[in-house]
Amino acid sequence: MSYPEHLEYPEARYHGDKGEVSAVFRRADSPPDISSPGGTTHYLATQESTGGEFGLYKVELGARSPGARTHFHKTMSESFYVLSGELELFNGEKWVTGRAGDFLYVPAGGLHAFRNVTDEPTSMLMLFSPGAPREEYFERVAEMAQRGGEGLRRFRTRHDSYFVEDLESGAE
Template identity: 70%
Template sequence: MTELTYPPPRYLGEGGEVNAAFRSADTEPELSSGTGNKTHYLATGESTGGEFGLYKVELGPRSPGPSTHFHRAISESFYILSGEMQLFDGERWITGRQGDFLYVPVGGLHAFKNTSDDPVSMLLLFSPGAPREDYFERVAEMTRRGGQELEEFRVRHDSFFVDE
C-alpha cells in the first residue's frame, strides 16, 4: 500500500472550531459592467488566510479577456460553469465548455476570451490567495491610462504580459 502524505497539521486544537463561511447563491456580484461582465468574490485571499482566492466570473457575449500573460507567484485555474470560451494554454487556443478545467501552474502562459454570441460563466481559482480584488476593480481604468502607470499596476498584481 502506498503511504499517503499530507501537509503538516496547522490546526492543533482538540475539538474543532466554528469558523465556516457561507455565501448564498443570490448574493449580488461585487463587480458589474454594462457589457454583462460580473465578478463574484466567493473567497478572497484575505478571507482564506492567503490559502486561495475563488471567484465566479461571468463574461458577456464577445468579451475580450486578458492577452497572453503569466504570474510569478500564483497559479490560476479555470472551471467552465456554462457557455463556451476560448482558453490559451501557452501553446494553443482551446474551446472550453461546461465542465472543462484548465490548470495553469506558476509561470505558465495563458489567456482567455469569450468569442461567442452567448454569455459564459466560470470559476477562477488563484493559489495561494492574493489581493486580486484590486486588480479586478481597477484593471479597466488602468488599461485606459496605459503607459508606465499600467505597467507598474500589472507588476504590482503579478501579471506579466508577453504579447503587447
C-alpha cells in the same frame, strides 16, 4: 485501486483537538462584487477570507468579451472551470474551447489567456493558489487599461500579472 500505507499530507495548520466553528457561507443569489458592461465578478473566497490559502472568483463574461491577453504569474497558479457557455482558453501553445465542465490548470509561470468569442455569455470559476489580493486588480484593471502606458505595466506587475505585450515592448 490500492493506496500506499504512508500518505504525505501537508503539515497541520490547526492544532486544536475538537475543531471550531469557522466556516463561511455565501448565498448563490448574492449580488456581484463588480459589474461592468463586459460582465460581473463574484468574490466567493478571497485571500483575506481564506487566510491566504486561495482565492476563488466567479466571473461572468458578456458576449464577445475580450477577457485577458496572454500573461503569466510568478507567485501563484490560476485555474479555470467553465460553468456555462463557451470560453476560449490559451494554454500557452494554442487556443482551446472550454465548455461547461471543462477545466484548465496553469501553474506559476505558465502562459495563459481567455476570451469569449461567442454571441452568448459565459460563466467560469477562477481559482488562484495561494491566495493573493486580486480584488484591487479586478476593480481597477479596466480603468488602468484605459490609461495605458507605464502606469498600466506597473499596475500589472504590482498584481503579479506579466503580460507578453509588456515584455515584447521592452518594458521590463
